[in-house]
Amino acid sequence: MxxxxxxxxxxxxxxxxxxxxxxxxxxxxxxxxxxxxxxxxxxxxxxxxxxxxxxxxxxxxxxxxxxxxxxxxxxxxxxxxxxxxxxxxxxxxxQLDLPWGFLSGVRPVKMAVNLFLKGCTRQEAYRVFVNDYLVSPKKADLLLDLAQMDLQLTGKSRVISDSVSLYISIPFCPNRCTYCSFTSYPFDKNKDLIPVYIDCLIKELAHIQRSIQEKNQTVQSVYIGGGTPGVLPLSLLDKLLSAVDHLCTDQTREVTFEAGRPEVFDDDKQKCVKNHYVTRICINPQSMDDEILRNIGRRHTVKDIVQCFDNAVKNGFDNINTDMIVGLPGETPDQFKKNLGLLLDLGQQSVTVHTLAMKKKAVLMQNHNAQDIVNNK
Incomplete structure (x- = not known):
């Protein structure tokens, strides 16, 4: 290259x-x-x-x-x-054939969904992709088909001006995965900082709640992500989710808790989450192959994934998402197909598949040549 x-x-x-x-x-x-x-x-x-x-x-x-x-x-x-x-x-x-035009670093289906939610007709949305972003007609039709399917499955409606969605960040992890370039800090090295962070976060949520009430708005959805929110100690987890509960009303459609790695989301934490307003959880194995998990710096095994998921079902969770990454070093297409099958056998309600993004700040990119990763070496 x-x-x-x-x-x-x-x-x-x-x-x-x-x-x-x-x-x-x-x-x-x-x-x-x-x-x-x-x-x-x-x-x-x-x-x-x-x-x-x-x-x-x-x-x-x-x-x-x-x-x-x-x-x-x-x-x-x-x-x-x-x-x-x-x-x-x-x-x-x-002089390259680029059917996606200059869409880079974006989620094109989400863009199409948002155009529909803003009131665009299919023809108007089509023109945006083809004329403004130089997407090929075939890909534009594909995007719009997927967006309409998304709206049908999720039941989303036009954007409501008197509602808001919140993202709550927990920037702490057991350790950093080799592919990760997000803002995240090791749990063990920041144990004293985490309680202070949660207290500040709760104060901010209280301020947001007052602001929402003053504007006669409601919270439509909440996503608690990271980092690895499941790494929080039980007492701090309960404290944070109690603050989130105060934000929610009968107008709140979804509260997602991204538990993250299975080894930190034990039975006690699952029961704690279940006792709050959370309607959806995410358990993110990324792969169902122990060797690949070790290669990307994960400290859990496939057995841990299965156990965590089984416990979540027993604890009453009925809306569980799992994440996988396609393109991890050492994984062939056949291996990915096998791993995806093993993941689907869990019986979760949704699966999110990410493609490996080669970020400069990730340990993976610092220790490997990008072309070698592309060639699966």
Whole structure:
């Protein structure tokens, strides 16, 4: 895979380039530099923003391509418009068939669902994807079919202006998984900090509750994620969920508790969660292969996963989600198919499948070459 060096001093355009170049290059093959130095074995992109014009110089395979456009007057849909311009310039040189256009780092079905919830017709939503994001007609139809199915299955309705959804972050884990780049702190090293964090979180929730009441709003949904919320000690878990209970009303449709790893979500914690307003839990094994679990830094086994799930069913949970990651190092397509089958045998109500995202800050990327991971070495 080719590598590319990028010179761009403007923060706004630096961000756009960082996002769009991942469509054409592996994330670990993109390097931002501070000086104009071209390399024979690398591509080079130099973006200069002037008072009125933006100049892009793209050197690929020894040939330099130059493109200029007016930036000053771009106000409406600025981010989308500029990204579209940059994408079209890059792909005019790359000449790749990219049916997803310049959608990167997003959940396209969620975008389609939101367009429907805002009142767009299918035709209007179709035009947004095809004309604005350069998605192929076939993929646009696929997105809209999936979005309509999503709305039918979940029973979602038009966005209600007098309701809010809350995300509550618990940024602590037993240890960091090798693929993880999220903000998360080891539980053992932060035991003294966690009670303070929960107290501050509860104060913030009380402030949010007052604000919601003043605006005559209600809480539509709550998601408690992380990190690994299941790592919280029993007393702090009960304390936090009691505060969440005060936010909920008969208008609250769903409260999700992302328990996370099975080894920390024991029987006592499950019973505690069940005694509160929680309507859905997530148990996230990521794989049903003990060797792969060890490779990604997990401290639990497949047996722990099954035991945790069985306990959750016995404790009365009837809306359980499980997560898996496809593309983990050492896992072949046949192994993934087998592991997915083992996971589905648990009988959960939903499964979320993530593709492995190769993030620079993840231990996995620091210890491996990106191309080796792509080639499953």
């Amino acid at each position: 080719r590598e590319i060096s990028v010179l761009c001093y403007d923060a706004e355009y630096r961000k756009y380039c960082s996002e769009l170049l991942t469509i054409f290059y592996l994330v670990t093959n993109i390097e931002f530099v501070e000086a104009s130095t071209e390399f024979a074995d690398k591509d080079f992109l130099h973006v200069t923003k002037g008072t009125d014009l933006v100049e892009m110089r793209y050197t690929k395979d020894g040939q330099t391509h130059i493109f200029l456009f007016k930036d000053k007057d771009i106000e409406k849909d600025r981010i989308k418009t500029i990204k579209k311009i940059i994408f079209q310039f890059l792909n005019s040189i790359q």
